[in-house]
Amino acid sequence: xxxxxxxxxxxxxxxxxxxxxxxxxxxxxxxxxxxxxxxxxxxxxxxxxxxxxxxxxxxxxxxxxxxxxxxxxxxxxxxxxxxxxxxxxxxxxxxxxxxxxxxxxxxxxxxxxxxxxxxxxxxxxxxxxxxxxxxxxxxxxxxxxxxxxxxxxxxxxxxxxxxxxxxxxxxxxxxxxxxxxxxxxxxxxxxxxxxxxxxxxxxxxxxxxxxxxxxxxxxxxxxxxxxxxxxxxxxxxxxxxxxxxxxxxxxxxxxxxxxxxxxxxxxxxxxxxxxxxxxxxxxxxxxxxxxxxxxxxxxxxxxxxxxxxxxxxxxxxxxxxxxxxxxxxxxxxxxxxxxxxxxxxxxxxxxxxxxxxxxxxxxxxxxxxxxxxxxxxxxxxxxxxxxxxxxxxxxxxxxxxxxxxxxxxxxxxxxxxxxxxxxxxxxxxxxxxxxxxxxxxxxxxxxxxxxxxxxxxxxxxxxxxxxxxxxxxxxxxxxxxxxxxxxxxxxxxxxx
Numbered sequence: 476x477x478x479x480x481x482x483x484x485x486x487x488x489x490x491x492x493x494x495x496x497x498x499x500x501x502x503x504x505x506x507x508x509x510x511x512x513x514x515x516x517x518x519x520x521x522x523x524x525x526x527x528x529x530x531x532x533x534x535x536x537x538x539x540x541x542x543x544x545x546x547x548x549x550x551x552x553x554x555x556x557x558x559x560x561x562x563x564x565x566x567x568x569x570x571x572x573x574x575x576x577x578x579x580x581x582x583x584x585x586x587x588x589x590x591x592x593x594x595x596x597x598x599x600x601x602x603x604x605x606x607x608x609x610x611x612x613x614x615x616x617x618x619x620x621x622x623x624x625x626x627x628x629x630x631x632x633x634x635x636x637x638x639x640x641x642x643x644x645x646x647x648x649x650x651x652x653x654x655x656x657x658x659x660x661x662x663x664x665x666x667x668x669x670x671x672x673x674x675x676x677x678x679x680x681x682x683x684x685x686x687x688x689x690x691x692x693x694x695x696x697x698x699x700x701x702x703x704x705x706x707x708x709x710x711x712x713x714x715x716x717x718x719x720x721x722x723x724x725x726x727x728x729x730x731x732x733x734x735x736x737x738x739x740x741x742x743x744x745x746x747x748x749x750x751x752x753x754x755x756x757x758x759x760x761x762x763x764x765x766x767x768x769x770x771x772x773x774x775x776x777x778x779x780x781x782x783x784x785x786x787x788x789x790x791x792x793x794x795x796x797x798x799x800x801x802x803x804x805x806x807x808x809x810x811x812x813x814x815x816x817x818x819x820x821x822x823x824x825x826x827x828x829x830x831x832x833x834x835x836x837x838x839x840x841x842x843x844x845x846x847x848x849x850x851x852x853x854x855x856x857x858x859x860x861x862x863x864x865x866x867x868x869x870x871x872x873x874x875x876x877x878x879x880x881x882x883x884x885x886x887x888x889x890x891x892x893x894x895x896x897x898x899x900x901x902x903x904x905x906x907x908x909x910x911x912x913x914x915x916x917x918x919x920x921x922x923x924x925x926x927x928x929x930x931x932x933x934x935x936x937x938x939x940x941x942x943x944x945x946x947x948x949x950x951x952x953x954x955x956x957x958x959x960x961x962x963x964x965x966x967x968x969x970x971x
Contacts, residue, residue, distance in 0.1 A: 478825025502542020513543010561744035564752035568772030588777035596785025611818035621946035632957035648909035652916025684892020733779035737786020744780035751779030
């Protein structure tokens with residue numbers, strides 16, 4: 476309880492509040508612009524947080540995270556282009572409402588849905604994380620290895636796309652994580668005689684290249700600016716009381732979907748957004764209206780993608796496994812501060828642990844107020860000239876890579892990461908397994924070797940411990956179902 480009170484005291488200092496709200500504002504702006512996202516802001520800020528106080532650094536990044544997820548609906552509704560991948564399904568009805576002259580109604584409903592999704596989910600996550608941390612402390616290296624392997628597998632099997640490509644992405648990530656001194660025995664690997672590689676490839680360089688650099692270059696090449704923002708005129712926020720009274724079940728169901736999917740490693744708001752929309756369409760009393768400009772189709776995905784925030788934070792702080800890409804960046808920021816997320820996080824760093832959840836809840840309130848007050852200005856956000864915005868962000872990316880270690884080697888590694896990101900896009904290889912593999916790679920190897928060394932029967936101990944065995948069975952089943960499930964469906968369909 477003392478950690479909770481201390482976190483409140485830290486959070487409500489003028490400096491911390493200012494950093495949190497500035498981060499939230501930056502997140503909303505970046506999230507609203509198609510092609511960018513709050514993740515871009517997190518990547519840019521990541522190297523800057525190394526020299527900041529830990530509390531201020533995390534408060535700033537949390538603000539960007541919440542603002543980025545919340546701001547994605549602006550581009551989806553006004554342009555028909557998702558501001559972020561978390562708001563893909565919002566386009567289906569949100570943009571149709573704009574074309575029908577109901578842009579304010581759609582924006583108002585999405586604004587309230589964002590708040591109702593975020594604030595309760597992070598407060599629930601606070602209590603759930605404490606409980607999971609208390610349970611996770613009792614686990615050994617065998618269970619942690621199986622848990623992280625299961626998390627990697629789920630990212631591959633639950634993500635859309637070719638499973639083989641997911642495996643390739645994971646393999647590249649594990650290879651990147653293997654560079655440098657090996658854990659436990661400290662044998663140098665893949666260093667090629669360069670002392671720059673003895674410490675491994677910086678996670679910051681990889682993320683800045685894959686997230687910011689690749690995104691900016693590809694979006695600039697596509698020139699996705701739309702002139703529709705010049706036409707739309709937005710009036711003031713109107714509280715959508717009737718819309719939400721008619722969608723109580725829809726909002727609650729979508730919130731549960733978002734929280735649960737957010738907990739699955741690597742899934743996050745994109746999948747929650749799509750699943751909640753599909754579920755609303757299948758259970759609606761008027762499914763034929765979904766996709767034609769129905770407010771139900773705005774509320775469902777926006778509640779879900781914001782509820783996924785709380786779900787994604789739970790495994791990050793309690794198990795040391797990021798729930799989505801943004802949480803992977805938050806984990807990197809904590810590591811830069813010398814803090815290791817996991818079962819002992821709430822015990823070793825009680826103030827910072829509580830600060831994460833309280834900052835997220837307060838950021839949700841701040842973003843809610845910003846979006847209500849600033850709604851008439853939304854079209855102006857979408858009219859920012861891309862040919863000015865993108866070069867400015869690229870400069871910040873290069874500066875951040877250099878500041879990571881104050882040498883040009885990190886800049887070169889970031890450039891290689893950009894080339895890798897472009898190659899992944901070209902071959903349609905998902906980046907989520909790679910990111911998670913880079914984050915968890917060292918820990919997976921460490922727990923595997925510790926488990927083999929600490930037990931008399933070596934690797935067989937992973938199958939003799941009940942929790943570890945269950946997780947390994949889930950891992951195998953997820954692969955089998957993903958491989959043979961589509962084949963069985965096709966065979967059943969042919970038989971019918």
